[in-house]
Amino acid sequence: MFVLQTELGLTGRLLAFFEILLRSSELCSTVIFESVFSWLLSLCKGDTASSSANKYEIVNSGLRFLCHWIDVADDSKQVALLRKYHSPFIEMLDKYDREIAQLARYKLLEVCIKLDVHTNGLLEKCKVFLRKSFDTICSENKELR
Template sequence: MLVSGCESCLLADEEFAPLVFELIIEKLLDSEYSTDTKLEICSFLAKACAFFPCHQLVDYIGQLCAGIRSVLFNFPKGTHDDYIPEPITAAVSSLMKVFEESNIKDKRQQIESICHEFIEKGEMFVLQTELGLTDRLLAFFEILLRSSDLSSSVVFENVFSWLLSLCKGDTASSSANKYEVVNSGLRLLCHWIDIAGDLKQVALLRKHHNSFIEMLDKYDREIAQLARYKLLEVCIKLHVNTNGLLEKCKVFLRKSFDTVCSENKELR
């Protein structure tokens, strides 16, 4: 009740915006606070973004993104690889929504700026799989993607570029872990192909499908066959008509007869 009362007071007037956002940033970046406490602050950030006009937010975007990242990168050991707590989802969604629903002229620029802020600081942690943050950050970028239609181009372009590097094994620190990195990349690619299909990313798939097919053709492993099938299926469903796509489908079908007897139910 006390916490709720304090929050109500802080959100009582739009003039409190500087105080509120500076307080949130201070607490999120303070290493003395526990993850649970910082998640409570993220929940309050979601409420603050919903209350204050977007022009009150602009000066604090960079620091707010840094605060959210600090929570995202420091979950307790044992946390599931792709787990994103609801308070972080709420904070990011509310942050994006306040610009999405505004009437400001540069709202696309502001939304893309938020995306770039997370992308630039997160790229290294996606590509260096040995850090153990790849799945979590890609799950976070999916939240970012689904929070605003205006974020799709920026997020998809970067994620597809990262996935291509992961699937090729370009980011592997040694030959010993390359197989694992490639398998992980192919698994994530399957998921993001599904997302691209759900969100009807025709232009994106038209631009990138050749690069992915060329890469997938180099692998015989089942997860690569599954990714190839998903990619071709989504391209056909979305009418991604390009030179050679039909021929690629025919070649894939001819090579796929053996999978009818595969023990992999999903692939079969």
């Protein structure tokens, strides 16, 4: 059902509805966050796209939604959720060289550090991200060199 909603362009409305539910009741927050992050991981991987023609657009919109939901998780102090999902998201984001993926990776690492999400390799992932960021800037912008 979620795949169909994605292809019909209803994902944004569905996620907005879940955010309203989340903000109105703390009792269901764990279920909502688990479902949303699981769906976003599938969207961002492109697993939901039935054709390659719209896969790029679905992945990009998934990455935009991910950026927003990382902020929502930060506001709600979802340490356990981020501890569970940050590694799969980082692995998925490493496959993309898009600007929106870089932003999502930055937001995710920033929130994990801010909320003290201590896991094996988090510091190393931050170092790798910083190195890649500097490499990208140096190689693409001659004025900054």
